[in-house]
Amino acid sequence: MPDRNDVLAAAERISGQVLKTPLLQAQIRGARVWLKAECLQTGGAFKLRGASNRLLKLAPGERRRGVVAFSSGNHAQGVAIAAKRLGVRATIVMPSDAPALKIEATRAEGATIVLYDRRTEDRVAIARSLADEEGATLVPSFDDPDIVAGQGTAGLEIAEQLGREPRQIVVPTGGGGLAAGIALACPAARLICVEPEGWDDMRRSLEQGEIVPVDGGAPPTLCDALQTPRVSPITFGILQERSALGVSVTEDQVRQAVRFAWRELKLVVEPGGAVALAALLSGKLAPEEDTVAVLSGGNIDLDLHSRILAEA
Known part of the structure; x- marks a missing residue:
């Protein structure tokens, strides 16, 4: 299990490899809150942090x-960018229904793309088979201590930018790597994990005290980045120990958050990256003073973004 020292070491290791993203002020339901704009990170999401930390620790062989x-x-993009910088060959297994923007951006970084059907095929099994065939290193998206430690550097930045740890940090959650990393980085802050309805397995796992996978009949969601069927013992263990809480938001609430980010902040935020903001805007969470919400990604197809903006 990683700890806060691992997050501090990751911050030193990836210094110069990732951007220090801004912490922006916003008024939500009469309260001043802070928004950590990881949608402005290189590659459009926080994922470069963990990917860079993991790949920088690879042995020469x-x-x-x-x-x-x-x-x-x-x-996928985080690994592809980090791999290109280090001259490492990268193969990425991606769902065939992933946003075209994300597939093409990953391919543009030089990665080989292997598509699969997320409804009928197991991405982990496919990736493990490819890694075995090539003798390559498997780099999970959240079930890895170095990935979690790298993602936690966003939490260190939040505390540095505020000059203290905030009272509450609200984090978009799929597998929980970002939330767990921030929990390690900011041990005094209250952690809230936000997921789309039907894909809120972290919320249910935290409430029931054991890992509960997503139901097979989970509904379609715009939050493609958060469609993780099962959280990991690493991320669940950290968040359970920190007494983190979970909430879920509807598709309409997510769309409202995407519109708010654009109209009030001039930020392009993808649906999965907007769920923490959605929880505050909708009243699912009280926007208390000294709350930070993470905007975790901004990779959204332009036509979808335009349709969401036009719905108001």
């Missing part, structure tokens, strides 16, 4: 044999 990852897009 591992670098020569390459890496394999599986992702709907943001981790």
Whole structure:
């Protein structure tokens, strides 16, 4: 299990490899809150943090044999960017229904893309088979201590930018790597994990005290980045120990948050990256003073973004 020292070490290791993203003020339901704009990170999401930390720790022989990852897009781009910088071959397993923007951006970084059907195929099994065939290193999107530690550097930045740890940090959650990393980085803050309805397995796992997978009949969601069927013992263990809470938001609430980010902040935020903001705007969470919400990604197809903006 990673700890806060691992997050501090990751911050030193990836210094110069990732951007220090801004912490922006916003008025929500009469309260001043802070928004950590990871949608402005290189690659459009926080994922470059964990990917850079993991790949920088590869031994020379591992670098020569390459890496394999599986992702709907943001981790894919993070791994592809980090691999290109280090001269490492990268193969990424991506769902065939991932946003075209994410697939093309990953391919543009030099990664080899292997598509699969998320309804009928197991991405982990496919990635493990490819890694075994190539002798490559498997780089999971959240079930890895170095990934979690790297993502936690966003939490260190939040505390540095505020000059203290905030009272409450609200985090978009799929597998929980970002939330768990921030929990390690900011041990005094209250952690809230936000997921789309039907894909809120972290919320249910925290409430029931054990890992509960997503139901097979989970509804379609715009939040492609958060369609993780099962959280990991690493992320669940950290968040359970920190007594983190979970909430879920509807598709309409997510769309409202995407519109708010554009109209009030001039930020392009993808649906999965907007769920923490959606929880505050909708009243699912009280926007208390000294609350930070993470805007975790901004990779959204332009036509979808335009349709959401036009719905108001």
